[in-house]
Amino acid sequence: MIMTYFDFNSASEQTSYDLIPKGTLVRVRMTIRPGGFDDASQGWTGGYATRNDNTGSVYLNCEFVVMEGEFARRKMWSLIGLYSAKGPEWANMGRTFIKAILNSARGVHPGDNSPAAQNARRIGGFADLDGIEFMGKVDWEKDQNGQDKSVIKAAITPDHKEYAALMGGARQPAPAAQTPSAPNAYAQATGRAPNPGRPSWAQ
Template identity: 60%
Template structure:
């Protein structure tokens, strides 16, 4: 037991999940009520900040293992007035989440894999379960906090062990009309980024 005069050997109270930890998480989107149907942002899921940035306010709950029930709060970028980087990072994270949740290799470019990376709307992401790589960032006060910046796909050697049960591929009810999604993509109807207008659903 340590001295009550010297606290240098006391445990640090950061309570952070170590950087690089792999954990199965469930995403809950905290709705912000901002819609822009021209971008495919419907259902009230998106949030528009005071700077004009638009994002999904993500609450990621660890579902099992050592850190079960721990919550990690991370914003998924949809649009930033400063340029396309934030939206591109958001799109990359969502691609990884879909690959992870639906058991798709990131290198798989088959028609089935491409269909599995399409969504009908943000409702398809609300409740999705996938393997996340836990990171550490800083909050608005400059304090350390856990963040999720990437998902782990079946290409990773530890994917199957962490995922446990086999991933559930999307049912026709979850992704009912791939032709429709492709049509919307072709028309640019779901394009959030200001440059190049990539589709969020593709």
């Protein structure tokens, strides 16, 4: 009987990663891991949202990859809340985070309420967030096993003193300001008029 052997002596040693320190500012690319849940009445289309069958909560399951620097290519995972049966707080936190992401990615000052700035905070759907690059702040939280893990829960916007140096020329251009008679991004994506009651990411 001929024995076959696989020699692993030349394989690389496995890498052990320490947590990225709390408070570290990193430029990240966010991708959404599709969960296949849609609710057109909420503007949740394209299969990007995920629904927890046990709790009924709906969220975006996001992966953040560090683009450069000491922690380049490191990955973190966080959820962006869209709905919780417990109340509006989780969804409101999600909306706040998405707004900050858009401000960071498109170079919009949080206090800027000009028509161009307001337009930059609109998206046609979750597809506009998939692959977006922004400056994030690292935090820690417990995983399901009670172990610390690095997460991104906040975006750094142009009012931060380190924003310009860290983002450099990586900002994504904001969409051109639209005239009042022009259809907004939601209408262009869906063919329907905007609904003032919709969440900001659905308009």
